[in-house]
Amino acid sequence: MKKLPVAKFKCLSCEYSDYRMSALEVGELAQNECPKCGKDLKVVAKEPPEWLAELLELVTKHFDISDFVASKDRVELEATARNPKQSFRSLLDAAKQKGYLPAMRKREGELRLMMMRYPRVGRGRISINLLLLGVTFLTTFLAGYFLISGYFLIFDRTLYAALFSVAIMLMLGAHEIGHKIAAWRNGVESTLPYFIPAPTILGTLGAVIRIKSPIPTKEALVEMGATGPLFGFIVALPLTAVGLMLSKPDEGLSLLFTPAIFAMLQVLAFGYVPAAMSINPLAFAGWVVLLVTMFNLLPAGQLDGGHVARGLMSRERHYEITRMLGFSLLLFGLFFPELPLWIFGFLILLLFRGYHMGALDDVSKLSKRQKWLAVATFIVFLLCLPIPSG
Ligand SMILES: [Zn+2]
């Protein structure tokens, strides 16, 4: 392994100092190169410190380094490799053990590696997850009891609320377990789900897992985004179908719009799409979750669909799509104010005003399997699109 020529530079005017790949000798100047003040840098040493020597040796095992700049907590390298995708994976594993996290980007046609100090992630406390789980069971039950079941005198109120609560929690739970499994598979550190109790008609705002370490590859990014909605959808389907079979088409509650798949299940259950129903709690919970799934699968920002989309495209492209989608949904609301899509447009514009940083390896191409996963989420998205009902 050939040794790289290293020099420690110090600014003559300010405090700045770094290590670079350079053949200059001690005492020589690099003119106007201080990135802080633009004045001259002077070589003050030729030997890299131990941490840097180790790090360079680590990277050299997987990449050919053609240039680098190193400061205390961040090293940026220009590098090449015959198979960057594979090299990056091996580097990632090795670097993590040494307390570094690499990221790979393409700038002006060149591969750039960034090595950052990797903060150890602390373990979350399970008691909080359990507490929120319990409280959300309660609030969804109360929502079912006081806000919804009152419409339908043909159902027992307590049973209605209990079924509603269990159905919501099962579907949200499946969604989060989907994310969690993808995180495990891809070596991403994440918390257990936090359920969010809320005084809404559902008694909850859903659930989230918190991602505690960066997502390594585009494959991992697509999987992380796709598995949640897919798992949730798969559990929502049979619950909704059973709920509809137990519902009665009558004067009960008229839904202004339904997800497309919900209308299909209604046709299976009744032979037509009824204008109103005494709707069973399982079906009502399914109706809500399918709508939320649709929103979640929009290819915008940090939504689940946004992660999938970001795995398929550059951050600039993804940002444009996010903005465009936000504006078009808002515009759509002018023509179809009865569909809730304009609210989604508003939320997207409000929430996602920056780039999605993407995976650590933002260069290598996505593999086939995850492309199919993206197609599957797109189909689920179409199935959950709301259509006017009745
Ligand atoms: Zn300076």
Ligand SMILES: [Zn+2]
């Ligand atoms: Zn999700």
